[in-house]
Amino acid sequence: MYFRPGLHKEAGLSFSPIKAIISPRPIGWVSSRGKDGSVNLAPYSYFNAISELPPMVMFSSAPSGNGQHKDSLRNVIETEEFVVNVVSSDLCDAMNITSNGLAYGQNEFTAAGLDMAECHSVSVPRVAASPAALECKLWKVIELPKPEHNDASVMVIGIITGIHIADNVITDGKVDVTRYQPLARLGYMDYARVTDIFAMARPE
Numbered sequence: 001m002y003f004r005p006g007l008h009k010e011a012g013l014s015f016s017p018i019k020a021i022i023s024p025r026p027i028g029w030v031s032s033r034g035k036d037g038s039v040n041l042a043p044y045s046y047f048n049a050i051s052e053l054p055p056m057v058m059f060s061s062a063p064s065g066n067g068q069h070k071d072s073l074r075n076v077i078e079t080e081e082f083v084v085n086v087v088s089s090d091l092c093d094a095m096n097i098t099s100n101g102l103a104y105g106q107n108e109f110t111a112a113g114l115d116m117a118e119c120h121s122v123s124v125p126r127v128a129a130s131p132a133a134l135e136c137k138l139w140k141v142i143e144l145p146k147p148e149h150n151d152a153s154v155m156v157i158g159i160i161t162g163i164h165i166a167d168n169v170i171t172d173g174k175v176d177v178t179r180y181q182p183l184a185r186l187g188y189m190d191y192a193r194v195t196d197i198f199a200m201a202r203p204e
C-alpha cells in the first residue's frame with residue numbers, strides 16, 4: 001500500500017495511520033500558568049526530548065478549532081515557563097480527564113483530583129503524584145506550515161531548568177521505569193504501558 005498524506009480513505013483506511021505508525025510516543029503532561037496566575041494541565045503526545053546539552057524538550061499544539069491558541073500554548077507564550085510531568089500507568093485516567101477542553105482559567109488539577117506541588121526554577125506547579133517532572137523555560141515558539149483549510153500547529157521548545165524524580169522510582173542510582181510503567185500514546189484511542197525492558201550494549 002502507498003498513498004500520499006491525506007489520501008488514506010482512498011487507500012481504504014478509515015483513519016489517518018500516521019500517529020499509529022509513529023508510536024509509541026511519550027506523553028508530555030504539560031502544566032503551565034497564565035499571566036493572570038491561573039493554572040493549566042493538559043497532555044501532549046506530539047512531545048519529545050530534542051537535545052541533551054542543553055537538555056531540551058518540545059511539544060506541538062494543534063489548532064483549537066476556535067481561532068484561539070490552546071490554553072497551554074497561550075500560557076507558555078504569556079509566562080515563558082512550563083513543566084512536563086511524566087504520566088505513570090496509574091495516572092492514566094487523571095491524564096485523560098485533563099485533556100478535556102475546559103474554559104480558560106479553569107484548573108485541570110482540580111478537575112482531575114490531582115494535588116499540585118511547587119517547583120524551584122519556575123512558578124508553575126507540577127503534578128505531585130508524577131514519578132518525575134521537568135521544569136522548563138521557553139526557548140522558542142515556532143509556527144509550523146499552515147495547511148490549506150486549517151490554522152497552523154505551533155511547536156514549543158523549552159530548556160529544562162530543573163528535574164524532580166520521586167525517590168521510590170530510583171534503583172541503584174538509575175530511574176527504574178518498571179516501577180511506574182510510563183504511559184505511551186499509540187494511534188487511534190490506543191495506549192501502551194512500559195512493562196518489559198531489556199538492555200543492549202552499543203557495538204564497539
Ligand SMILES: Cc1cc2nc3c(=O)[nH]c(=O)nc-3n(C[C@H](O)[C@H](O)[C@H](O)COP(=O)(O)O)c2cc1C
Pocket residue numbers: 027040041042043044045046047060061062063069070071072073095096098099100101102185
Ligand atoms: C494522550 C493525549 C495526547 C494529546 N496530544 C496532543 C498534542 O500533541 N497536541 C495537541 O494539540 N493536543 C493534544 N491532545 C489534546 C489536548 O490535550 C486537548 O486539546 C486539551 O484540551 C488541550 O488543553 P489546553 O487547551 O488546556 O492546553 C492530546 C490528548 C491526549 C488525551
